[in-house]
Structure formats: structure tokens, C-alpha cells
Amino acid sequence: MNFLHQMNRLQMACKENGPLCVGLDTSPNYLPPEVLKKFASPAKAVLAYNTELINACAKHSGCFKVQIAYYEAMGLEGLQTYVETLRLLREKNIPVISDIKRGDIADTASAYAKAHFSGDFETDIITVNPYMGFDTLQSFTEYCKKTGTSDFAKEKSIFVLLRTSNPGMQDIENQILQDGNHVLDRVGNHLVELQKFFAQNYGYDENEICSPVGAVVGCTEEQDAINIRNMYPNIFFLIPGYGAQGGKAKIAGTLLGKAGGTVNSSRGVLCAWKKSPNLTEKQEAGILTLDDIVLAAEKVALDSKTELIEMAGKYSV
Numbered sequence: 001m002n003f004l005h006q007m008n009r010l011q012m013a014c015k016e017n018g019p020l021c022v023g024l025d026t027s028p029n030y031l032p033p034e035v036l037k038k039f040a041s042p043a044k045a046v047l048a049y050n051t052e053l054i055n056a057c058a059k060h061s062g063c064f065k066v067q068i069a070y071y072e073a074m075g076l077e078g079l080q081t082y083v084e085t086l087r088l089l090r091e092k093n094i095p096v097i098s099d100i101k102r103g104d105i106a107d108t109a110s111a112y113a114k115a116h117f118s119g120d121f122e123t124d125i126i127t128v129n130p131y132m133g134f135d136t137l138q139s140f141t142e143y144c145k146k147t148g149t150s151d152f153a154k155e156k157s158i159f160v161l162l163r164t165s166n167p168g169m170q171d172i173e174n175q176i177l178q179d180g181n182h183v184l185d186r187v188g189n190h191l192v193e194l195q196k197f198f199a200q201n202y203g204y205d206e207n208e209i210c211s212p213v214g215a216v217v218g219c220t221e222e223q224d225a226i227n228i229r230n231m232y233p234n235i236f237f238l239i240p241g242y243g244a245q246g247g248k249a250k251i252a253g254t255l256l257g258k259a260g261g262t263v264n265s266s267r268g269v270l271c272a273w274k275k276s277p278n279l280t281e282k283q284e285a286g287i288l289t290l291d292d293i294v295l296a297a298e299k300v301a302l303d304s305k306t307e308l309i310e311m312a313g314k315y316s317v
Contacts (some may be wrong), residue, residue: 005157005198006095006157006212007210007212007213008210010097010124010125011236011259018060018062018305019263020061020062020308021064021238022057022061022065023064023099024064025065025066025067025070025099025266027070028042028043030267030270035288035290035293041077042074044081046078047081049294051085052291052294053297054092056294056301058094060298060302060305063095064094065096065099065264065266066086066096066097068098068099068100082121086121097125097238099127100126101127101129102129109136113139113140124156124157125158125159127158128158128161129160129161130160131187144156144157144198144212144213156212159216159238160187160191162188162215163184163216163217164216165220188215188232192235198212207234210234210235211235216239217237218239218240218241221251225255229258229317230317233258235259236259236262238262238264239252242263252308253308253311256311265301273296273297
């Protein structure tokens with residue numbers, strides 16, 4: 001696969017393999033107790049589950065997203081599980097998003113960028129929080145620039161929080177400024193400026209290929225989805241809120257238009273076993289196995305992929 005940068009690689013993977021992003025926000029609490037107790041530690045159980053999920057769901061998804069907080073909560077062994085999960089995904093040549101939501105300035109931001117774009121925690125794409133100011137993005141976008149080498153793994157990408165899917169987005173993102181625009185519009189306009197810069201930096205048509213700087217756009221409000229997709233047609237979206245957070249597939253389909261996007265489902269896949277009618281008796285008897293919960297997750301991943309492709313065909317703007 002020939003691509004210019006990691007976001008372009010993800011864009012192509014989603015066209016080829018479907019827009020589903022499987023979120024590995026893997027808490028030990030998401031595993032049945034009878035499965036958990038078969039491992040020496042919660043972190044080892046999570047690594048085993050992640051490994052089997054990746055093997056089972058890769059064919060149904062464009063990428064995986066790994067939320068670092070769940071691994072930090074397990075201490076040093078959890079961070080080792082995070083490292084091993086990233087390593088497995090990169091070895092399998094699967095696009096991986098590290099959901100770290102960093103947002104700082106100057107040397108601290110540079111240290112965060114180095115930590116997650118090289119070394120033990122190296123990943124393809126990270127999430128970044130811009131609401132401390134646009135200088136929070138500078139250290140990360142340095143890694144997005146064209147390197148002039150044949151090593152495309154070095155041309156990293158970022159997803160910038162734009163319109164998130166939590167109710168509290170009304171507190172800051174949706175506040176109206178003196179010029180009549182919302183705070184999130186200021187962020188979006190800056191992303192458009194970066195989009196134009198990178199089109200020149202790489203020498204591509206911004207109407208054909210997305211920028212290495214994408215946007216996180218929640219999909220719980222239909223009109224917001226229509227407006228944002230039309231306002232930023234050439235920006236690739238990471239779309240949370242599908243499944244456990246209440247996002248509708250129709251709204252996600254709207255956001256998948258134009259430059260496209262990837263739709264994350266974490267708990268919906270990870271905890272699929274809890275709602276599987278085929279596993280009710282085993283749940284009640286406390287005899288679930290790792291294979292059982294992986295099969296349930298794979299079925300939901302396939303169903304989600306099918307639904308999202310159908311909705312994108314019907315409702316993309």
C-alpha cells in the first residue's frame with residue numbers, strides 16, 4: 001500500500017476494510033471473573049484478550065485504538081501490556097491510534113511527542129487536546145511533516161479534539177464567541193489552515209488526500225454531524241460515541257462522507273459477551289472461556305462494520 005502519511009494510510013485502510021475502529025479500552029472489569037482468574041495478573045489477562053481480539057477482528061476493521069488510561073491504571077505491568085499491544089498491531093501492519101489526549105506546550109509537549117512517536121510507546125497516530133491553545137499542537141505536527149525518506153512510518157499523524165461526544169462539551173467547545181462562532185469553530189478553522197499547509201508540504205491535492213491532522217468528532221447529535229461534515233469536507237474524522245455512548249449509526253454514516261472517517265466502538269465490542277443470547281447459560285453458570293468472549297466480540301465487530309458501511313451509503317453528505 002502506497003501512502004503519504006499515517007492518516008492517508010488509515011483513510012485507505014478504511015476504504016478497503018471498512019470504517020470500524022475497534023477500541024482496546026480494555027479494563028480487567030470487562031472480562032468475566034472466571035476468565036480473569038486463569039491468568040497470573042489482570043494485565044496478563046488483558047494482553048491475552050487483546051491478542052485474540054486483534055486476531056479475530058482485524059479483518060472487520062480499518063484500525064484499532066488503544067486508550068492508554070486503562071493500561072496506566074494497571075501500573076508498570078499495565079504499561080508493558082500497552083507496549084506489547086502496540087507492538088502486535090504494528091507487526092501485523094494494522095493502523096493504530098493511541099488515545100492519549102495530550103495537550104501541553106513547549107518542552108513538555110515535545111517530550112510527549114517524542115515519547116509516543118518513537119521508542120517503546122511508538123504508534124502511528126495520537127489524539128491531542130487543543131483547548132489549552134494552538135501552540136499545544138506544534139510539537140506534534142513536527143512529526144507529521146514530510147521527511148523526504150522512504151520510511152513512511154516516520155510521517156506520523158494526529159487527531160485533534162474538535163467536537164467530543166460527552167455532554168460536557170457544552171461547557172467549553174460549544175460556547176459562543178464575540179464573533180458569533182463557537183469555540184470549536186475556532187479549532188476547526190485552525191485545522192483547515194494546517195490542512196492547507198500540509199497539502200503544500202507533501203504536494204498533494206487536498207480534495208483527493210486528507211491531511212495528517214484529523215479531527216475527533218462525536219456523533220451523538222445529528223444536526224451537528226451534518227454541519228461539521230459540510231464545514232470540513234477534506235478532514236478525516238475519528239468518530240467516537242458509537243455504541244456504548246449512545247451514538248447512532250445513521251449519524252456516524254453522515255460523518256463518513258467527504259474525506260471519510262473511522263468509527264470507534266470500544267465497550268460495544270469488548271463487552272459483547274454480556275449481551276450475547278448464546279452465552280446466557282454459560283454466564284449464569286460462570287463457565288465462560290476466553291474463546292467464548294472473543295467470538296462474541298468478533299460477531300459484534302462484523303455486524304458493526306456491515307451496519308456502518310450501509311449507513312455511510314445511505315446518509316453520507
